[in-house]
Amino acid sequence: MGEFDLIARYFTRPAKRAALGVGDDCALLAPAPGMQLAVSSDMLVEGRHFLSTVEPARLGHKALAVNLSDLAACGAKPLAFTLALSMPSVDEPWLAGFSRGLLALADEYACELIGGDTTRGPLNICITVFGEVPAGAALLRSGARVGDDIWVSGTLGDARLALEAFRGTLSLPAPMLKQARLRMEQPTPRVALGLALRGVATAAIDVSDGLLGDLVHVLLASRVGARIDADAVTDLVAARRMPSNAESGLALETFRTCALSGGDDYELAFTARPTARDAVEQVSLASHTVVTRIGTVEAEPGVRVVDAHGTPLTQRFPSFDHFG
Amino acid sequence: MGEFDLIARYFTRPAKRAALGVGDDCALLAPAPGMQLAVSSDMLVEGRHFLSTVEPARLGHKALAVNLSDLAACGAKPLAFTLALSMPSVDEPWLAGFSRGLLALADEYACELIGGDTTRGPLNICITVFGEVPAGAALLRSGARVGDDIWVSGTLGDARLALEAFRGTLSLPAPMLKQARLRMEQPTPRVALGLALRGVATAAIDVSDGLLGDLVHVLLASRVGARIDADAVTDLVAARRMPSNAESGLALETFRTCALSGGDDYELAFTARPTARDAVEQVSLASHTVVTRIGTVEAEPGVRVVDAHGTPLTQRFPSFDHFG
Incomplete structure (x- = not known):
């Protein structure tokens, strides 16, 4: 042919x-x-x-x-x-x-x-x-302002879990692998959410190379920094909430790394004024897309990933680089 | 990096x-x-x-x-x-x-x-x-009408000559190779010509896979056929007119094949009413692009490549197929 x-x-x-x-x-x-x-x-x-x-x-x-x-x-x-x-x-x-x-x-x-x-x-x-x-309504990376909430849609880290399982660096119980593989191979583009966020979000980006790495693009374009709640992000790994996780033996740190810097998530990370929380909830309902508040925009440049006590984590989270 | x-x-x-x-x-x-x-x-x-x-x-x-x-x-x-x-x-x-x-x-x-x-x-x-x-002014493949002239811009076949020289299937004197290689590696997009042909040409296509093969797309889209003057087309190989061609030893048939079906020319082939010949000449002058009349649109489907006596050539001219 x-x-x-x-x-x-x-x-x-x-x-x-x-x-x-x-x-x-x-x-x-x-x-x-x-x-x-x-x-x-x-x-x-x-x-x-x-x-x-x-x-x-x-x-x-x-x-x-x-x-x-x-x-x-x-x-x-x-x-x-x-x-x-x-x-x-x-x-x-x-x-x-x-x-x-x-x-x-x-x-x-x-x-x-x-x-x-x-x-x-x-x-x-x-x-x-x-x-x-x-004209003029596009969500950009450059609109985040100090004091904004930072949100992310859906789930994070499952695609990377699946990739690591295929690479053989970790092993997943069958139900977890199936679920994670689906996230890796058939991501859901958050189109309805993006449309509904016009006029509500101050900045947005899609999470393709890992949450922290992509968020940095927003922070640089907006000339701000951020504080991120590691626990809130780690809770977004769907496979972690499955019953079979009990037999996975995976450490919390593995889930945290996948959620914060895994890549291939195709969720939206966005910022919005704290006064827009009700509006964000309405957007979430209208677009049938779960969103979770995971941090705050700060004036100080850089990203501070903190634990439940507000203590910065020392762990490094490299972003997924297609030339890395 | x-x-x-x-x-x-x-x-x-x-x-x-x-x-x-x-x-x-x-x-x-x-x-x-x-x-x-x-x-x-x-x-x-x-x-x-x-x-x-x-x-x-x-x-x-x-x-x-x-x-x-x-x-x-x-x-x-x-x-x-x-x-x-x-x-x-x-x-x-x-x-x-x-x-x-x-x-x-x-x-x-x-x-x-x-x-x-x-x-x-x-x-x-x-x-x-x-x-x-x-809106509505784009040149399409589907507008050629019976009786239209068929034109082509610039030169044809030189890129294919260079390709065959690199493949080792023929050898070119150094000045011919240099000229042909430039056509293969640095084609000139005929943008000014295309713009000037709005409202003058009835149909147009760019010649990327070989003149005859690309012309067939126009003919099929326009539900017509064509008669093509093989000599007029063969004369469009620039390398053939170089003095060093005297020592190339290449047969007329080689130039003819490269011109009619060589590929990688990035010239425009277009059709226009015979009443538009003056307009086409004006377009050619205004866009600083040589154009040559090479045939006629006919009602009978298919392409008839004819010699100076109007006799159809029996030679086959396969088009360049990127899966061939």
């Missing part, structure tokens, strides 16, 4: 909102009047962003999910995406599964595949996603 | 037109009122789209040029692009050269780098480019 047959069979669907779909030199997009277009690109490489053992449908889901997560962090509504795909050979069962997972998530968010590229080469998936947001 | 330092050092420049530049979760773009956004994505893989021996600055140029060529084929004005880059290791001299070539071409077309991604992995360059075009 050649490049054009491949595109026709697995990736071509009738254009809806886009003026033109897959198949011309360019796709055409027209944001509604008063709307800005939010654009983000993520490249996924085997061994770095996914394991070779991942089910193709889950990989298709994840490849788009990590991009939708960037839109969520800006409070942008998904519109469309392009897919560039390099593969060692035309593997039809793989392509069928990959496109099924990819397009199912795309349909869920009414995010249309409008173009792209396919070529032979080492497996590499590059998606560029487009969303729209009213 | 980590991922964030790398981005900061080689790819971060102050935002101009984009509301936000490199560094937030998304870049924000606001097309002017009445404008549509044209979007295209191309992925370049070592060994498929470039040789490992290419100078990094030339590769940076080419990676953006092939994307600008897609905008040109739509008659869209370049606005911005994202870059996703996977590299085996952080090679600073390579990055310095690559970003220099890339950003020099970006500056030439006022096309701003607004975001992207970097990761470790096999060398892979994925650029998504954005241009703007008045």
